Amino acid sequence: MTDPAHDAGAPDLHAPDVHAPAALTACPSCGEPLPVGAKFCEACGASLGGADSAPAEPEPGSVADEAAPIDLASGPVSRLTRAGDGAPAAAGPQPCSQCSGVVGADGYCETCGSKALSERDHFRQQPVAWLAGVCDKGVVHHRNEDAMAMSASPDPTAPDRRAVLVVLDGVSNTDDSCLGSLAGARACLPVLAAGFPQGVGTPASRMGAVAQVFARAALVANTQVVAATTPGTTRPASATFTAVVLEGRTLVHANIGDSRCYWLPDAGAGVQLTVDDSAAQAQIVAGVPRATAESSPQAHAITAWLGADSPSIEPTVGRLDITGAGWLLAVSDGLWNYASEPAQLATRIAAAGTIEPAALALALVQFANAQGGRDNITAVVARVADLGAGHNAPTAPAEPGESHG
Amino acid sequence: MAEFTAAVYQNEFLPDGGTDVNAIVTLSCVGAGTAGQTGGGAAGEVIIVDISGSMGTATMNAAKAAAQAALAEIVDGTWFAVIAGSDRAYLAYPTVTSGPGMVAMSGSARKAASSAIEAFRSSGGTAIGTWLDLAVTLFGSVPEVTQRHAILLTDGENREQPGALDAAIARATGVFQCDARGAGTDWQVEEIRRIAQALLGTVDIIGSPAQMRAQFQDMMRSAMARGVADAQLRVWSPQGAQVLFVRQVSPTVEDLTARRTPLNALTGAYPTGAWGDESRDYHVAVRLPAKAIGQEQLAARVQIALGDSVAAQGLVKATWSNDSDLTAKIDEQVAHYTGQTELASMIQEGLAAKAVGDEATATTKLGRAVQLAAETGNEEATAKLRKVVDVTDEHEGTVRLRKTVDKADEMALDTASTKTTRVKK
Structure with a gap:
């Protein structure tokens, strides 16, 4: 017999995983014995409170810090009766992300054995009924470097409605990106949630002012990404930056890197709002078919990003006036890798068969995981209601166009 | 606690x-x-001694002294009984015919039980199944005894109908634990190992009557330390x-x-x-x-x-x-114990092949056992194997069966086959 037992190469593989005997207390709800540190009772599911289950602090400047009021007149999305505060930490026990089984006090599912994801590896937000997001580690990567932030006004049918969707995708071959991306996404949200400059100057100058808001948001996010970088590292934290703001009937979007925004109306063809800063996009511009370019080895090399070594932190800004109802999406490449064309995403939305933003965001993430989950996956989705034939609120400039802020 | x-x-x-x-x-x-002292119910011990006709005077006297030594190790208050076994089982102590078949240990009970053991006279055959059945009955007569353990000594092969012993083992499984010892070389290792394995106990050979007393003391001392x-x-x-x-x-x-x-x-x-x-x-x-x-x-x-x-x-x-x-x-511990498990089967299969005269198989299996014992650092197995085979090359596992082997050495190798060593740190 060969004797690998005496191979001295990996002593850490033999390090015992020692578990001291659990001192038991009892569930206040049903009396079931509980191990110390349990966050919920495995027998009855009662939440046991404690610091770990307290929701994280609300995001500063969110326009929707309070739960959305139930508005029975506002259409199908009003079915949701409870909305979170936008914090990543959901109170109470989270079922297993793989099989919906009960997660044990040891951090593994009691049915399928899957490791329960940490709150950084999988988090969900729904600040109001019509806006939700899911940010997920995916299958292959060891940690989640994607991040998202969002806020919206309570009533999706109000003429002055507003929604902000932000996605930052931390670059995985750098250090600290998972910290930088989340801090960046959270920090830039108040900048975008504050509202655009109104009624000043020509449409072109107003668009320039709006573009400056996005540029400022990118700068704020960049400051956080740079701050997350360990001093002296040769691989500074880096992230993409993508944001889209719905104001009334107007969408304004901005991006650095290859996280995307899509507008997918219920009627008619959808559009990809952002244009990637990527090697693949450069090839597409040069005439290479999209499918070929996006599957090339260098497809995911981005040509612009946030971070200490960024060549430029000026986002590409664009706008679109919309009519009718539809879905507004901000997503990372972990999702669009598996559904790049707007029509493909529309197919996935139809397959999900839901008009609940939270359910759709989860369905899109699950779809990407089912396809292999080769990257972190983020889907932020807003269910945009039809405002009818009324006048558009006087917001962004009426002139379509693209500008560098 | x-x-x-x-x-x-x-x-x-x-x-x-x-x-x-x-x-x-x-x-x-x-x-x-200590057994029976931790609030989880009382402990009970049954001492089963073979008194069949094959027990010679020296063995019988040693068995008596050993059983008495075991009595001395039983903590006062522990429920106990003594069974004398031949072609049927006799309740030697307590001398009752109905009601609880065990009594709580005390100075006087120990003395009376010692006298009962002293009176053992060897005669009759060996029906181990009936001994196990009586032990089941005795434990069942005292419901408060929740920790049930027996030690069993025999010197001969079971003479019951085929299947009778297995049926008795099945009835005893889950009722009590049993450490079994064979005296001399006329008993069957495989048979007694089957009892000990099913009843979560140990098996060993007592090669000479002089070792019996110490073995019984050890067995009972260990049993009493299982709280x-x-x-x-x-x-x-x-x-x-x-x-x-x-x-x-x-x-x-x-x-x-x-x-x-x-x-x-x-x-x-x-x-x-x-x-x-x-x-x-x-x-x-x-x-x-x-x-x-x-x-x-x-x-x-x-x-x-x-x-x-x-x-x-x-x-x-x-x-x-x-x-x-x-x-x-491969994890070091996993590899080590995979080797030790194979070592146990190689020894048992090698000795079984040797017993039926299949020398080629015996040589191959015992050779592999020598190799595994060396690789996994099981020095006890190596020493015992070397009394049964002549080793040509330990690392290659090439051996020759020894022409003359002491039967007791072969049985000692067999009974110790399942003993493992830990990974040396």
């Missing part, structure tokens, strides 16, 4: 498509206390997984796989009997559906439970990786 801890040794990394997870789980108990009356090994595996085997691998190899009773859809329970202050190692192998590279999951929760409460838990994990530096390594 007894405290258990669990430690897991494994390589959790599986290659792409890999399905089988192996782990050694060490369960340790401290603060076990944890009964513990259950539990193995949870995920939905869709298959538990390939569950083996105790230290201090001895005992395959528990077939002794699983389902606790729920995903958890099986295995008996481990009473515990003193000790450590036992278990080898658990689980087959999982393969997952994608990067996925991590739990392959097993290995728990030790006292009654309904889990006293300690070890987590066996699986992580799929495409890094062959991680996935190719």
Whole structure:
């Protein structure tokens, strides 16, 4: 017999995983014995409170810090009766992300054995009924470097409605990106949630002012990404930056890197709002078919990003006036890798068969995981209601166009 | 208050498509206390002594002294009885014909039981099944005894109808634990090992009457130091997984796989009997559906439970990786005990082949045993093997069967075959 037992190469593989005997207390709800540190009772599911289950602090400047009021007149999305505060930490026990089984006090599912994801590896937000997001580690990567932030006004049918969707995708071959991306996404949200400059100057100058808001948001996010970088590292934290703001009937979007925004109306063809800063996009511009370019080895090399070594932190800004109802999406490449064309995403939305933003965001993430989950996956989705034939609120400039802020 | 801890040794990394997870789980108990003294019910001891006609004067006298020495080790207050066995079983002490068949140990009871043992006269045959059945009856007559243990001494082969002993073993399984000893060389190792394995006890040969007293003292002393009356090994595996085997691998190899009773859809329970202050190692192998590279999951929760409460838990994990530096390594403990388990079967199969005159098979298997004993550092097995075979090359496992072998040495090799050594740190 060969004797690998005496191979001295990996002593850490033999390090015992020692578990001291659990001192038991009892569930206040049903009396079931509980191990110390349990966050919920495995027998009855009662939440046991404690610091770990307290929701994280609300995001500063969110326009929707309070739960959305139930508005029975506002259409199908009003079915949701409870909305979170936008914090990543959901109170109470989270079922297993793989099989919906009960997660044990040891951090593994009691049915399928899957490791329960940490709150950084999988988090969900729904600040109001019509806006939700899911940010997920995916299958292959060891940690989640994607991040998202969002806020919206309570009533999706109000003429002055507003929604902000932000996605930052931390670059995985750098250090600290998972910290930088989340801090960046959270920090830039108040900048975008504050509202655009109104009624000043020509449409072109107003668009320039709006573009400056996005540029400022990118700068704020960049400051956080740079701050997350360990001093002296040769691989500074880096992230993409993508944001889209719905104001009334107007969408304004901005991006650095290859996280995307899509507008997918219920009627008619959808559009990809952002244009990637990527090697693949450069090839597409040069005439290479999209499918070929996006599957090339260098497809995911981005040509612009946030971070200490960024060549430029000026986002590409664009706008679109919309009519009718539809879905507004901000997503990372972990999702669009598996559904790049707007029509493909529309197919996935139809397959999900839901008009609940939270359910759709989860369905899109699950779809990407089912396809292999080769990257972190983020889907932020807003269910945009039809405002009818009324006048558009006087917001962004009426002139379509693209500008560098 | 007894405290258990669990430690897991494994390589959790599986290659792409890999399905089988192996782990050694060490369960340790401290603060076990004394049998019957920890508030979990009373302890009972039954001493079973062969008084068949084959017991010569020297053996009989040694057996009497040994049984009396065992009495001295039984803590006062412990329920006990003495059985004299030949072609039927006699309740030698207490001398009752109805009601409780055991009494609480005291100075006077010890004296009276000693006198009863002194009066043993050898005659008749050997029907071990009837001895086990009487022990079952005695334990059943005192319901407050929850920790039940017997020591059994025989010097001969069982002479019951085929199947009678197995049926009696089945009736005793789960009722009491039994350490069994064979005196001389006229008994069958395989037969007595079957009793000890089913009844969660040890088996050994007592080569000379002079060793008997010390062996009985040791057995009874260990039994009295098991303050944890009964513990259950539990193995949870995920939905869709298959538990390939569950083996105790230290201090001895005992395959528990077939002794699983389902606790729920995903958890099986295995008996481990009473515990003193000790450590036992278990080898658990689980087959999982393969997952994608990067996925991590739990392959097993290995728990030790006292009654309904889990006293300690070890987590066996699986992580799929495409890094062959991680996935190719076999954990040192897993490799060690895999070798020790094979060593036990090689010794047993080699001796069985030798007994039926198949020298070629015996030479191959015992040669492999010599090789494994050397590789895993089992010096006791090496020493015992060298009394049965002449070793040409330890590392190649080339041996010759010795022309003349002391029967007692061969039986000692057989009874000790399941004893394992731990990984040297």
